[in-house]
Amino acid sequence: MPSSVMPTSRRGDGHPAPAAVSTAGLRKSYGDKTVLDGIDLHIPAGSVFALLGPNGAGKTTAVQILSTLITADGGQAQVAGHDVATSPDGVRAAIGVTGQFSAVDGLITGEENMFLMADLHHLSKREGRRVTAELLERFDLVEAAKKPASTYSGGMKRRLDIAMTLVGNPRIIFLDEPTTGLDPRSRHNMWGIIRELVTGGVTVFLTTQYLDEADELADQIAVLNNGKIAAQGTADELKRLIPGGHVRLRFSDPSAYQAATVALREITRDDESLTLQIPSDGSQRELRSILDWLDSAGIEADELTVHTPDLDDVFFALTGSTVPKQPSQPSQPSQPSQPSQPSQPSQPSQPKEDVR
Amino acid sequence: MSSLSLAVRDSSTMLRRNLLHARRYPSLTLNLLLTPIMLLLLFVYIFGDVMSAGLGGGGADRSEYIAYLVPGLLLMTIGSTTIGTAVSVSNDMTEGIIARFRTMAIHRGSVIIGHVIGSVLQSVMSVVLVGAVGVAIGFRSTDATALEWIAAFGLLTLFALALTWIAVGMGMVSPNAEAASNNAMPLIFLPLISSTFVPVDAMPGWFQPIAEYQPFTPAIETLRGLLLGTEIGNNGWLAVAWCLGLATLGYFWSKAVFNRDPK
Numbered sequence: 001m002p003s004s005v006m007p008t009s010r011r012g013d014g015h016p017a018p019a020a021v022s023t024a025g026l027r028k029s030y031g032d033k034t035v036l037d038g039i040d041l042h043i044p045a046g047s048v049f050a051l052l053g054p055n056g057a058g059k060t061t062a063v064q065i066l067s068t069l070i071t072a073d074g075g076q077a078q079v080a081g082h083d084v085a086t087s088p089d090g091v092r093a094a095i096g097v098t099g100q101f102s103a104v105d106g107l108i109t110g111e112e113n114m115f116l117m118a119d120l121h122h123l124s125k126r127e128g129r130r131v132t133a134e135l136l137e138r139f140d141l142v143e144a145a146k147k148p149a150s151t152y153s154g155g156m157k158r159r160l161d162i163a164m165t166l167v168g169n170p171r172i173i174f175l176d177e178p179t180t181g182l183d184p185r186s187r188h189n190m191w192g193i194i195r196e197l198v199t200g201g202v203t204v205f206l207t208t209q210y211l212d213e214a215d216e217l218a219d220q221i222a223v224l225n226n227g228k229i230a231a232q233g234t235a236d237e238l239k240r241l242i243p244g245g246h247v248r249l250r251f252s253d254p255s256a257y258q259a260a261t262v263a264l265r266e267i268t269r270d271d272e273s274l275t276l277q278i279p280s281d282g283s284q285r286e287l288r289s290i291l292d293w294l295d296s297a298g299i300e301a302d303e304l305t306v307h308t309p310d311l312d313d314v315f316f317a318l319t320g321s322t323v324p325k326q327p328s329q330p331s332q333p334s335q336p337s338q339p340s341q342p343s344q345p346s347q348p349s350q351p352k353e354d355v356r
Numbered sequence: 357m358s359s360l361s362l363a364v365r366d367s368s369t370m371l372r373r374n375l376l377h378a379r380r381y382p383s384l385t386l387n388l389l390l391t392p393i394m395l396l397l398l399f400v401y402i403f404g405d406v407m408s409a410g411l412g413g414g415g416a417d418r419s420e421y422i423a424y425l426v427p428g429l430l431l432m433t434i435g436s437t438t439i440g441t442a443v444s445v446s447n448d449m450t451e452g453i454i455a456r457f458r459t460m461a462i463h464r465g466s467v468i469i470g471h472v473i474g475s476v477l478q479s480v481m482s483v484v485l486v487g488a489v490g491v492a493i494g495f496r497s498t499d500a501t502a503l504e505w506i507a508a509f510g511l512l513t514l515f516a517l518a519l520t521w522i523a524v525g526m527g528m529v530s531p532n533a534e535a536a537s538n539n540a541m542p543l544i545f546l547p548l549i550s551s552t553f554v555p556v557d558a559m560p561g562w563f564q565p566i567a568e569y570q571p572f573t574p575a576i577e578t579l580r581g582l583l584l585g586t587e588i589g590n591n592g593w594l595a596v597a598w599c600l601g602l603a604t605l606g607y608f609w610s611k612a613v614f615n616r617d618p619k
Contacts (some may be wrong), residue, residue, distance in 0.1 A: 067459045070617040092461035103452035107377050119369040120462050148380075164456070 018081075020045040020172050020203035021066060025075035028061050035061045037227035038075065043205065043220065045171075048198055050218035051207045057224045059207035060100055063176045066205070067097045080172055096170030100177045102157045103164070106150030110141050110160050113149055117167040135163040139193070155186030162193060173197060175206040179213060191216055215239075223318055230318040239281055241317055245308055246277045247290055249301035256300065263297040282306050359463070366463040370470025377444065378478060385478055388440045391544065392433040392486050399425055399553060400493060410558060419494050426490040427579040428552025431572055433486045434479045434516045435543040438523035441475040442543075445527025446536035455618065468610055472520050479516035497583040508582040511595060515575050518599040519543055521606025528613040547572045571598035 019042050026039040035058045043049040053059050064070045066079055068088040076083065082090030097103070104113050111132060118128030136142050139159040144152060149160060158178065165173060178194065179187040194217055197204055208214055214221045215235040222232040231241055239245065251257035251274040260276055261269055268277040280286045287306065294301070378385060399407060400422055408421035448454060448471070457467050487495075500508070523540055530536035549563075550556075550572035556564050567573055574594035581588030 069455055069458050089461050092459055095459065097456060097459045099452055099455055101452045101455075103456035105373070105451065105453045107380060108373070112376065116369065116373055119372075120366060120457075120460055122365065168460075 018045045019043060019078070020047075021049070021077075021079050021205060023066070023075065023077040026062070026065065026072050026077055027074040028058075028065060028070075028072050034227050036065070036072070039224075039227075039229060041222065041229075043203060045203050046198075046201055047219040048194070048204045048206070048217050050214035050221045051205070051224055052209070052211065052214045052221055053207070053224035054209055058227045059224055060176055062224070063097070063099070063174050063205070063207060066091075067095055067174050068092055069097075094170060095172045095174060096165035096168065097174045098158075098161045098165045098176065098178060100180065102161055104149045104152075104157055104160050107148065109146050110149050110152070111136065111145040113160060113164055114167065117164045121168040123167075131167055135166060139163045155182050155189070158182065158186070158190065159193070166197075170202065172203045172205065175204065177207055177209065180209065187213075225318065245279070245281050247280045247282075247287070248303075248305045248307060249276045249278070249294075249299075250274065250303040250305075251276075252302045260297075260299045260301070263299060264293070276301075280306070282308050363463040363466065363469075366466035367469040367473070370466045371473050372470075374444075374470050374474035375477070378474065384440045384443065385437065385482065388436045389433065389482050389485060391436050392429045393489055395432070396425065396429050396486070396489060396493070407553070410554070422490070422493060422495050423498070423584055424580075425553065426487070426495045427583060428547060428550065428572070428576045429490070430483050430487055430512065431515060431575050431579065432544070432547035432552060433482050434512065434519055435547055435572075437479045437482045438475060438516070438519040438543050439537060439540040440478070441471065441520055441523040442527035442530065442536040442540035443533045445471055445524050446530040447533050449528060449618075450532065458618070464615075465611070468524060468614055471524055472517070475520040475523070476513065476516045479520065480513060483512055483516075499585050500583050504582045508579055511575065511578060511582070511599075514596070514599045514603075515571075518571070518602035518606070521603045521610060523606075525606045525609035525613065528610055546570050547576075551576050571595070571602060574598060 021041060021043040023039050023041045026036055026041075027034070028036040039062060041049075051059050051062060061070070065072045066077055066084060068084050068091050071085065076085075078084070079091045080094035082088075082094070084091050104110075105116065108116070114132040114135060115128055118131055123131060136145050139162065141156065141160055141163065144156060149157065152160060162175075162178070175194065179190050182190060191213070194204060194206065204217075206217065218235065220232070221235055221238055223230045223238065231238060246268075249260065251260065254274060257271075257274040257276070261267065264276065264278065266279060270276070278290060280290060400418065404418045404421055408418050411421060411424060448467075454467065497505075523543060526539045527536045530539050550567055550570060552572065556567045556573060559567055574591040575598065577586075577591040578588055578595045580586045581591070
């Protein structure tokens with residue numbers, strides 16, 4: 001059984017930097033399944049934070065706790081300076097939430113959904129109309145405004161959802177998998193929308209399964225696995241953790257292949273398919289040095305491909321497991337804020353611990 | 357904004373939302389109205405001669421049976437309408453928008469209060485409709501004073517409020533619309549085994565307690581007394597006590613379920 005002790009709000013008056021969201025030892029379990037196992041986060045105001053992880057990692061649970069939808073079993077969380085446990089209404093007044101499952105009222109029209117939000121934010125009728133018209137325009141929903149929201153496409157529903165979230169001018173916005181289930185064009189539209197939000201100075205807390213999405217949008221990324229933060233840092237810092245980024249050389253001539261295996265170091269060989277893998281982050285500089293190296297060694301491969309790391313690689317590197325839902329492994333690091341060190345001694349620089 | 361004016365403002369917003377739903381999709385409410393109306397017509401025009409023959413020691417005619425039947429069917433109408441409440445609450449709770457409401461700085465109870473007031477208004481409208489059908493086929497109130505009319509209206513509203521709170525609780529604990537409609541079956545089943553169609557003392561002796569000790573019978577007897585001048589006795593107090601008890605139970609039940617963490 002998880003501990004049900006909720007520490008009372010410890011509001012330090014001398015915060016070093018204003019944090020939009022900060023948590024310490026956040027825990028949540030359902031029955032005997034631990035979903036969040038001690039989460040520590042510190043998200044500066046005005047930044048974009050991405051919680052990256054596969055299905056079942058606990059991303060949604062984290063958003064639900066921080067947005068006061070559910071209560072944590074232990075630990076502490078402050079959002080916009082309010083404790084989620086003791087001052088949920090203070091938190092609610094500062095946030096906007098777009099959940100993973102569409103939070104629009106399908107039975108009424110898009111415009112009526114917007115009016116509903118305006119009324120619940122206690123805007124005057126005129127102000128409500130102005131905000132509605134402005135947001136419907138901004139999210140390209142003017143044509144569909146008078147149609148029931150249940151008839152909207154996935155992308156339109158998601159846009160309406162975010163438009164509704166913005167009605168009260170929230171300072172902190174939670175987006176739970178904002179692009180899951182969207183087609184590529186809608187996904188890029190959504191990225192544009194999120195970038196636009198940030199220019200307005202709000203803090204964005206988003207969850208995603210896609211590394212490229214976190215890379216594209218986030219200032220800080222935390223990788224969540226088995227309810228623990230496996231690593232935290234900027235996109236670049238995380239990528240250095242991942243050995244999945246590599247250059248692959250394919251040969252058709254066995255003798256050329258043999259020559260290459262002798263000439264090159266730090267490689268992974270596959271004798272069956274005559275391919276070699278050289279660890280690389282895929283940057284222009286590294287590619288050039290690899291090419292120079294191949295030229296100087298007189299090696300000519302039949303095919304050269306650059307592979308950038310994907311989420312599978314992140315998990316392989318950080319947890320030694322590609323199956324995220326396994327019970328926690330004894331070999332995992334016990335300090336969640338400390339990235340586990342992948343066995344890649346040759347990496348150009350070691351990841352920094354997250355100490356901001 | 358004070359917490360009371362916040363409660364009033366948010367609850368009226370939620371009420372507008374529920375009434376909008378009811379206006380856009382009236383088929384659920386209208387379908388549920390069919391049951392009491394069909395039963396009224398069935399018992400008056402098909403079974404009416406036989407039923408009235410057993411009333412008041414024989415010799416009553418059909419119009420007397422209409423008078424006997426209508427008060428019970430008005431209360432059954434409320435039971436029937438509130439099944440719709442359970443279904444729509446259950447539907448609503450599975451919607452993502454409820455999660456959104458829970459993360460907004462609004463009055464916490466406004467979601468439920470909006471449902472309750474909306475449902476009571478719908479019940480009252482349904483009662484008026486079924487009552488109009490009753491009047492159309494010959495129901496007349498005998499010597500009811502203005503005060504008795506007001507009391508009758510008040511009783512119907514209070515009864516609607518009580519059943520609505522219970523229906524809201526049923527809707528909240530039901531995972532889907534089918535389960536809600538099954539769970540709310542007693543609301544339409546209880547009037548069938550009350551004194552709606554025949555007097556309790558005309559039932560088998562072993563069954564009489566079942567018909568007697570349930571909310572519908574005292575409420576029906578009270579309504580009959582108010583509209584038709586029959587003996588009310590202690591049924592009035594019993595009816596009010598049932599209503600207050602059910603409303604309180606439903607209120608705390610719904611509130612407890614709503615305040616639990618959603619799944």
